[in-house]
Amino acid sequence: MPASSASIINTSVFILMGFPGLDQYYPWFSIPFSSIYAIVFLGNCMVLHVIRTEPSLHQPMFYFLAMLALTDLCMGLSTVHTVLGILWGFSKEIFLDACISQAYFVHGLSCTESGVLLAMAFDRFTAICNPLRYTSILTNSRVTQFMAAILMRAAVSILPVIIRLKFFH
Known part of the structure; x- marks a missing residue:
């Protein structure tokens, strides 16, 4: 393989240390971690279910709350496998691509969570300062535009930095 293409391919493996010196307590640590993850998962699913099934909650404030719950759900799902993998002894290493x-x-x-919190603050500001114009300012299409802008900002602003990580030695 030519040297130029070999420098692009990076198959680094990182050893995950966990809590050094406390290996014998990992089963005990895994119980509260697993319980917290399960409670967070079920709580966010319940919030999403209630907002979806209750027609009176189909308002901008609750749409933002649903997006916050979905963001929290995704955050937990993106980290739970690594933490519990270490605590349960399934894996002690992570490949560079998985880490990136x-x-x-x-x-x-x-970034998405901070954008949703900003949108929720704008929602409450509008409801307090302009209560009579609230429904004309925050329409469903405007809420959808806010959500799309929040997701695009998060995806695009983080991407250049993360792509550069792949090319470090």
Whole structure:
């Protein structure tokens, strides 16, 4: 293989240390971690289900709440397999590509979460300052535009930094 193409392919493996010196306590650590992840997962699913099934909650404030719950759900799902894999003893290593994709999702979802919180603040500001014009300012199409803008900002702003990680030695 030519040297130029060999420098592009990076098959690094990172050893995950977990909590050094506490290996014998990992089964005990995994119980609260698993319980917290299960409660967060079920709670966010319940919030999404209630907002979806209750017609009176089909309003901008609850759409933003649903997007916040979905972001939190995705954040947990992007990290739970690594943490519990270490605690349960399934894996002690992570490949570079998996690490980069996990970093992309963690940082992208953090950016999404901050955008949703900003949109929720704008929603409450509009409801307090312009209560009579609230429904004309925050229409369903405008909420959809906000959500699309938030997702695009998160996906595009994080991507250049994450792509550069692949080419480090």
